[in-house]
Amino acid sequence: MAEPVTVYPGDRRFAYLALAPSVALVLMLIAVPTVAIFALAVQDVPLGRYSGDFVGLANFRRLFADADFYAALGNTFIWIGGSVGLEMLFGTGLALLLNQRFPLRWLARTILLAPYLLPTIVAVLVWRYMFDDIVGIVNHIAISAGLVARPIQWLTSPRVALLSVILIGVWKFTPFVVIAILGILQSIPGEQYDAAKLDGAGPVRRFVTITLPHILPVFVLTALLRTIWTAHKFDLIYLLTGGGPINATTTLPVLVYVRGFHDFDAGGASAIALVILLLIALLLVPYLLIHRWSEARQ
């Protein structure tokens, strides 16, 4: 408690009543379903039925012998690593840039943050059209500039599709990193830089000794948050490629959907969901530790 609160008669009833709808919704639609996937994962249950035969760990044995699963696991790591790496790189660079004073800065800022504010479906439609093999402007520009000889199948070639999806994701989500880093950059007192300048520190020294330590906690937290949310991502990938071609862009969340709603295998899909849960849990531990550390530092 931030400060002592006087408890009046009836406050207990008020508090429980006030929280009742939230508790009901969160328990019914998030917590209980999360527990339910543990039960579903050990059953052979087709979608459309509510329970099936108990099969022990058979769903997991099937999963660990499934080439699709390993492909999805690999894609998930490439998707997360590529997306978060590029988002942090571009996001930090753009934040440092936007932290400088220059004419028309508001305009550059507005344009650079715009992709984040738009519905995912807009990004999907525009980029699918631009990345079209034949009528897309990207291939047209690449060929006229002499960068490639033949049209690239951006979203339909197994070798390129995941990279294209990553690039589109980076376009869409880098602004989140820009906003987070820019916020912390603007909180650095200007006097620190003035004092360092007086002491003869050059721009690189000033960056390493003042800027970097200041933004580090936020940088790490942002990277972890982006990692968790990128691991969750379903809509962007599914709408761009449906997980294809073949399995080239199928990540674990996409595989859950495909197993459940294309193959009607609720048990198998739940087993994959549990792998995702484990992955998220592993990511949450460093997040919470670093969160505690950065709060203690302030």
Add this chain to the structure above:
Amino acid sequence: MSRAFRLGDVASDGLLLRELSGKALVFLTAFAAASVVGFPFIWMVLCSVKMPAELYNAPPAFLPVDFTLRNYADLFIQTGFPRYFANSLIVAVGSTALSLLFGAVGGYALARFNFFGLAIFAALSLLCYMLPETLVIIPLYMLASYVGLQDTLVSLIAANTAFTLPFALWFMRAYFRSVPASFEESAMLDGCTRFEAFRRVTLPIALPGVASVGVFAFNNAWNEFLFALVLTSSERNKTLPLGLSTWIGQDSIYSWGMLLAGSTLLTLFSMAAYLLAQSGLMPGIGEGGTKG
């Protein structure tokens, strides 16, 4: 300043020049980046006013050969765009209203009291905030069909509200904690009930924070795709992301024109909504982090 005195006039001219060229470099880099990032928007708008057949020309011309609004007309005549839009609006407004209502009273209770179970629920909902939708989509689908809410907008409102509430509760809790409890206690000494004190004293002070939770909730539901894909099936219940996505790749009827027209309209709507939210209520876009 002192540096200029020490180094003398000539050197300070050099420094000024270096500073200016540094500024020019920053300016050029920023606008090079902005052109790359902004190009898809320009291309979307330009292509949405080209004749449908022109969109399939290879190589494409940059500017429209003939300006036309036919794609916009097609969007309204051929697709269920108005219905998708209305459905999205119903789902987004419904789940925003519920998230704000439940999140505000619940967040207030979490901010002020420490009765049995409250801290546990706060921790549980923080955990739930980190869980992906795909994790629970199979049980949710089963639940919806079990209670007979499959293919209804109500199921979408419920699912979106549940997935927004953890965020709403935590942020509301933080905003209400920043309002001193003594304010409402003096109101209660004057005869207000706890709820009246909350509604008349604390809520108005915390309103900007409440509004930013509203923006988050609306954006979440407006964007949501997986629940719509799984929980609704008939044409009349489709929301915008689901409805528009069914028209991708329908090349026999030149669907790109309509889809780009739809994208342009959605972009304009989003921009208008953000300007409205920012001008009136919200201190900064993205404050506190929006789930993406």
